[in-house]
Amino acid sequence: MKPAGFTYHRPATVDDAVAVLAEVSPAGKVLAGGQSLVPLLNMRLAEPEHVVDINRLSELAYVRADGDAVRVGALARHADVERDAAAYAVLPLLRETLGYVAHPTIRNRGTTVGSIAHADPAGELTAVLALLGGTVTLRRAGGERTVAAADFFTGPMSTCADAGELVTSATFPVPEGRTGAVWTEVARRHGDYAVCGTGVVVTLDDDLRVAGARAAYVSMGPEPVLLDLTDAVAGAPFDDADWPAAGRLAAGRLEPDDDIHATAAYRTRLAEVLTARALRAAAGRPSVVA
Amino acid sequence: MSEAMYEVSLVVNGVPRSATVPARRLLSDFLRHDLELTGTHVGCEHGVCGACTVLVDGRPIRSCLQFAVTVDGAEVTTVEGCTRADGELGHVQQAFRDCHGLQCGFCTPGFVTTITAYLEENPAPTEDEAREAIVGNLCRCTGYQNIVASVLRAAELRAEEVNR
Numbered sequence: 255m256k257p258a259g260f261t262y263h264r265p266a267t268v269d270d271a272v273a274v275l276a277e278v279s280p281a282g283k284v285l286a287g288g289q290s291l292v293p294l295l296n297m298r299l300a301e302p303e304h305v306v307d308i309n310r311l312s313e314l315a316y317v318r319a320d321g322d323a324v325r326v327g328a329l330a331r332h333a334d335v336e337r338d339a340a341a342y343a344v345l346p347l348l349r350e351t352l353g354y355v356a357h358p359t360i361r362n363r364g365t366t367v368g369s370i371a372h373a374d375p376a377g378e379l380t381a382v383l384a385l386l387g388g389t390v391t392l393r394r395a396g397g398e399r400t401v402a403a404a405d406f407f408t409g410p411m412s413t414c415a416d417a418g419e420l421v422t423s424a425t426f427p428v429p430e431g432r433t434g435a436v437w438t439e440v441a442r443r444h445g446d447y448a449v450c451g452t453g454v455v456v457t458l459d460d461d462l463r464v465a466g467a468r469a470a471y472v473s474m475g476p477e478p479v480l481l482d483l484t485d486a487v488a489g490a491p492f493d494d495a496d497w498p499a500a501g502r503l504a505a506g507r508l509e510p511d512d513d514i515h516a517t518a519a520y521r522t523r524l525a526e527v528l529t530a531r532a533l534r535a536a537a538g539r540p541s542v543v544a
Numbered sequence: 545m546s547e548a549m550y551e552v553s554l555v556v557n558g559v560p561r562s563a564t565v566p567a568r569r570l571l572s573d574f575l576r577h578d579l580e581l582t583g584t585h586v587g588c589e590h591g592v593c594g595a596c597t598v599l600v601d602g603r604p605i606r607s608c609l610q611f612a613v614t615v616d617g618a619e620v621t622t623v624e625g626c627t628r629a630d631g632e633l634g635h636v637q638q639a640f641r642d643c644h645g646l647q648c649g650f651c652t653p654g655f656v657t658t659i660t661a662y663l664e665e666n667p668a669p670t671e672d673e674a675r676e677a678i679v680g681n682l683c684r685c686t687g688y689q690n691i692v693a694s695v696l697r698a699a700e701l702r703a704e705e706v707n708r
Contacts, residue, residue, distance in 0.1 A: 255589065259547050262567030262613065285614070292609040293590035296570075305567070309614050333603070357680025359594065359658060362603040363610065444679055 257295035263306045268393060271308055272420050276395040278304040280417035285309070286328060289356070289364035290372045314422060319344050323388075324426045328368070332361035344428050347386075351378050351437040351453060357445045371421040375410045376447040376473045378437065379424075384478040385435075385453045385470035388426045392419040400425075407477040431465075432458045434539035436532045439472070440524055442515065448473050449516045450524035452504075456536040462492045462543055467500055469529055474510045474521060481507055483529070492537040501530035552612045556581065557625030567613050572596040574612035575622060583623040585653050587682070594681035597654040598622050604661045623653035626660050635701035636660050636694070645694030647685035654681050659695050663702050669695060 263278075265271040275282050283302035285291055286309065294300040308314065308329060315329035319340040326335055335341060336352040355361060355369070355378050369377045370390065383390070383403040390406045392399055392415055406413050415421060429435060439451030450473055457466035464487045471479040486500040505526035510518045536542070552569075553562035556579060563578035572589075575581045575598070587593035589608045596607045599621035626634045633641065636656045646652045655678060662669070662677040669677060674695035675688075683691060 256570070256573070257568040259566065259568055262548065262550070264613070285611075288609050288611070288614070289591060289606075292570075292611075295568075296590050296608070307611070307614055357594075358662075359597055359604045359606060359680045360591065363605045444676070 255296055255298060257292070258298055258301040260302055260305045263304060264310055265306065265308070266310050268311055268313060268420065268422060271306060271311060272393050272395045272418070274304075274306050275420055276418040278306070282306050282417065284371070284420060286368040286371075287331060287364035289360050290369065290374065308420070317341050321428065323428055324348060325423055326366050326426070327423050328365060328371075328421055330366055332356075332364050332366050332369075333358070335366050336361065345426060345435075347382065347435040347437060347453065348426060351382050354378055354437065354439055354441075354445070354448070354451070360445075367421055367424050370406075370424050371413065371415065373407050373409075373411050373413045373477065375476055375478070376451075378439070378448070378451060378453075378472055380407060381451065381470040381472045381478040382437070382453050383424055383426060384480050385455060385468065386426050386429060388424060390421055391423045391425070392416075393422045394419045398422075403478070404480070410476040429455050429457070432460070432462075432542055433466075434536035434542035436536040436539075438528050438532045438535075440528065447515075450474060450510070450521050450528060452525065452528050452532055454529065454532040454536050456492075456533055456542070458492050458537065458542060464488060464490050464492060464495050464537065467533055469504060469532070471508065471525060474508050474525060479508060483533070487533070492543060495533075495537065497530040497534045497537075498526075500533055501526040501528075504529040550613045550616075552616045554612075554615065554617070555619045557621055565612055567611060569612045570608055571598070571600075571610040571612045571615060571620075572607040575607060575620070578612075581622055581624055583653050585650055587650065587654075592682070593651070593654070594658065595651050595654040597657045597681065599657055599661055602661065602664070604658050621657065621660075623656050626656050634660070635705060636663070636698040638701055639694040639698035640691075643690050643693040643697050645686065645690045651681060651683045651685075655683070655691060655694075659698055662695075663699055667702060667706075668699055671696065674699075 281303040314327035316327040317338040318325045324341045437453040439448035454469045459465045467483045483500040486503045487495040510521040585595040587595035
């Protein structure tokens with residue numbers, strides 16, 4: 255099918271973009287990479303009166319990495335983040351996770367911030383942002399605010415962004431201390447929506463004993479689910495911790511739904527296995543135990 | 545109310561082309577209807593099948609998930625542009641012919657553009673990498689084996705061209 259008609263806006267600056275959004279609010283929809291929005295328009299599941307195309311906002315086409323965080327502008331494509339050497343050096347989890355996001359052809363156009371703003375409960379980067387305790391920056395006419403991931407995601411496909419606000423960047427903090435991070439997921443085909451996906455961060459103390467273990471999940475709830483699993487493995491040597499116990503702890507706390515792809519019970523079992531597997535791998539990363 | 549129209553100018557397969565279209569015109573339809581380049585095929589029209597894949601500024605994208613007006617000014621390569629300079633079959637097209645990589649041919653334009661861009665990044669893929677390279681494109685006829693073979697054959701032909 256073809257999209258219904260809309261009034262098209264193509265601002266050249268962020269200031270112009272937020273002015274337009276304020277003017278047309280709440281009838282406006284932001285178009286970045288379009289890999290989620292355009293299918294909805296083509297199938298006429300969405301028929302916004304106004305589309306605000308931000309593809310000319312070259313000021314937002316950046317990936318900035320330093321020792322503390324990777325900051326991604328709203329026009330950076332997934333492929334740009336994936337290929338950024340500086341971002342990979344400080345936070346390899348981003349590139350490793352992006353490899354699971356759809357296909358290269360989609361990643362060439364889709365934006366990382368766009369998928370966060372879209373807040374699909376199966377969106378890997380939403381969970382990574384939550385896992386790392388990241389933030390989202392929103393601009394509106396005459397102001398800006400920064401919101402923690404935990405407050406930003408308010409349900410499936412919904413966030414705390416107001417209709418007149420533009421998400422301009424997302425910031426992924428580099429975990430502090432002796433930490434390792436891993437993403438893993440099971441999908442029916444590589445690149446499809448995960449049946450269950452998890453990202454984990456393990457922190458070790460200087461004696462290489464487990465000091466912290468947390469995990470975030472996609473496709474396991476209406477928004478990214480974040481769990482602290484430290485209790486199951488605290489104080490254990492990194493190479494001899496009871497990771498399956500952490501998996502069981504996670505499984506007991508998750509409450510996924512049934513859908514056509516998997517039952518809730520199967521999803522929970524996947525989470526148990528994937529959690530243990532990912533935690534073990536994260537704890538054993540050479541950069542962590544070196 | 546008449547719909548607002550936009551002039552969209554692209555360089556398609558090296559040739560400057562333009563047309564005046566509404567903002568909702570998909571790039572796939574812009575190429576097929578407005579520029580009459582019907583090599584680009586439209587299958588699912590929601591980004592799943594990959595038949596409509598074209599290169600925009602060298603990168604493969606789904607042309608059904610992009611408005612023409614958004615990519616105004618870009619360089620676009622379609623399957624028609626994946627030939628050799630003399631108009632003969634390009635290395636990917638030749639490989640599909642050599643390896644029987646197509647049957648009905650509907651999905652083929654999307655494979656040819658995707659593989660053309662892929663080999664620029666990875667000129668010597670393994671069989672596993674070749675399979676991974678085409679994971680975003682659907683084919684209902686071949687069972688993919690001959691398409692994987694075509695990727696590997698295209699890499700050989702490309703290497704011969706480059707080394708010539």
